[in-house]
Amino acid sequence: MFKYKIVRASAPVWMRTLIPIVAILLSFLITSIFVIIAGANPLAAFYNFLIVPLSSQSSALEVLVKSTPLILTGIAVTFAFTAGYFNIGAEGQLYAGAIAAVWIGINFPQLPSIAILPMMIVGGFLAGVLWALIPALLKVYLKIDEVVTTLLMNSIIMYFVSYLLNDYWRNPQSGYPQSPDISAAAHFVRLIPKSRLHLGFIMALLVVVIVYFLIKRTPLGLRMRASGANAAGARFAGINVSRTMLTAALVTGGIAGLAGMGEIAGIHFHLIEALSSSYGYTGIIAATLGGLHPLGVALAAVFIGLISTGSQTVSLALGVPVYLGDIVQATLLLVTLGMLLLQNYRIERR
């Protein structure tokens, strides 16, 4: 009946490297349709998306600023996915880290940077871990699907943030729903004068390197990869899959917490409801695009940072909606997911 059949087989190496590139080209082709509908020239649009942001130093640095939280959430998601734990809750864990960082930054005004910044980093990490704890325990001990629980935890913390900003931290004079500012000592230093690029970027790169070594070079990393790839096989080899998964499920929260801490100490200096523009969810896109390889994920995060900076430029230059950036991102994800299937299947002639 059918001349071709699909067989399960791994794709050759050249194809694996080609997949992200083809995915990007294909996504641009598809999004061109939307650009045309919005009444702009696709080539001009993509020029503004990809080239203009990199053509001046200040906007190129802004791309890195935008990428910083994405690198962290992308790495957080990568860490969990590697162990077969599908954490969709990086968004909420990011806010948990931000809340802890703000609280420490406000309440210890007398401490110098050298003391308060490490406290905020540790606090942000632990708060993320704490927020990831409930879904992690539910998963490991009761086998309750983490995709659902981690996602729902995001909504819960948004209401908690809303309470904090409208009640506990509400400014009695202005009435704005925002927390007081953290002390000046609690600010991350700017790496380059007249830009917003802050120490958090270095922190993110450090996390990339640490997680890379953790996953590829340590026994924990091997246990995680084994559990994620084939839990039955890992269990047979004597690995405590539950404990491994629990570790991954908690550390992922900590890394996402760092993303929130970085945004507080580096950009905003106080808590607002719109602290994250869906960095937690976009981190999933970065992790998938980067093929769950820490270095690839970091690159993908910077690329997404470029697109979201670019969407501002496109909007200003051509008068199209900013949301075009979201469309590009979403298309990219869908195309990549489709292309990833090719990694594991091959079409053969009967």
Next chain:
Amino acid sequence: MYAIEMVGINKHFGNLQANKDIHFSLQSGEIHALLGENGAGKTTLMRILYGLYRPDSGEILVNGQKTSILSPKDAIQAGIGMVTQHFTLVPTLTVAENVVLGYTHSQLVSQKDIEAKVKAASEKFGIHVDPSVMVKYLSVGERQRVEILKALYRNAKVLIMDEPTAVLVPQEVDALFESLLKLVKTGLSVIFISHKLNEVMAVCDQITVLRDGQVTGTVKKSATTQVDLAKMMVGRDTSGISRQIEHKIGKPIYEVKDLNALSNQGLKTLKGVSFTLHRGEILGIAGVSGNGQSELTKVLTGLLIPTSGSVFMDGQDLTHASPSTITKAGVGRTPEDRHEGMIGDLTVAENLAMEDLDKYTHNGFLDQKAIVKDAEKKIADFQIKASPTDALRKLSGGNIQKVVMARALSRNPKVVIASQPTRGLDVGATEYIRKKLLEERNRGAAVLLLSEDLDEVLALSDRIAVIYEGCIRGILPVSEATAEKLGLLMAGTC
């Protein structure tokens, strides 16, 4: 005229000839058993009849007319229905929805309407199930009834049942037989795939026996006995098997006592299993698959906690021990299913190192060089065709099994659990694995060999036990074990 005639059917998979010039005829209104060991070609033949496989050659006649069956749809059209071992029902749909699924002629489905239709059908055929219940709430036996009803609802005149009793508890088996006997009186013909002699004798009119892809005979029930059937089923030329020269068995080292365990489905699958392993012996456990071998392997390798009983090795209690504790105690564990026990996405070296991560960890980091170096040695020792950094999934089945063996045996274990070690392997790899197991025995290890391959058990073992329905039947020294004797034990007689 026959309801079904299959003439000169040939089918091969790779080098394996699964069906060799098979002739099979089914009379209307009879229950016809297809009897044979695992891998005899029964299921392949029936999958051809149901349009799931296409034969290399041969033809199928339905009611005397040549019929081309290229898909299950054609088979259903020709009045053939099949109930497989693994049910094809949708758990979240109701019984009625499942029965009519894919067999409605309108785009709109009225729940009331289909329930009434299915109820009418269930009364007509005497198969009692509530059409409005969701399938996920049904027991295994009830689900099977739904499958049968589904086939009959599609006007099946011939019903293929692939080992229908494998998943049932005894009471359900009785109920199944009762309804089958009732159904054939209304003109249905049934093909009953089985390897259990007592069942075949209980319900079937005719019996066709397959062995190694060939028909060894078709007999009337009234003209045969269980002993004859057992001979037809397993009787073989045993001249090719090299018997072991008398071998001195050492002291007892591994003691399994009164082990009971449940399967995944919660059925009692191990019922009071007891045996003792001695140093320098291979204890072979023969048996048709699905008689508790999987659960026994899982209990002994630490993947399943038994409901009662004990496992002791050299005085150390391993009954509730974790996989890594059992490994450390000196048991070489191999999984029943190599794909389940190994991790295809990781490299050969990583798989080999997996049980010894502590040994390879220095200052918190894995010693990659040592891992690769040790892997190279094991690859050479076990003649594995791979490099240490290859992903395991790229290897052939034989090479993956060698990796399994290399990991388990290179620690010089005192006890080796080898479960279906050569299943699905080619001749060369099979020979190699068997040689390794004999080397282990000669080194003084106690080897437990669970295998569906009777020849293998006969060729390697010093003592042989048979597992049947979760019980160990008689442990014989190899000198007393003949294929016929074991065949009868395996088929549940005596």
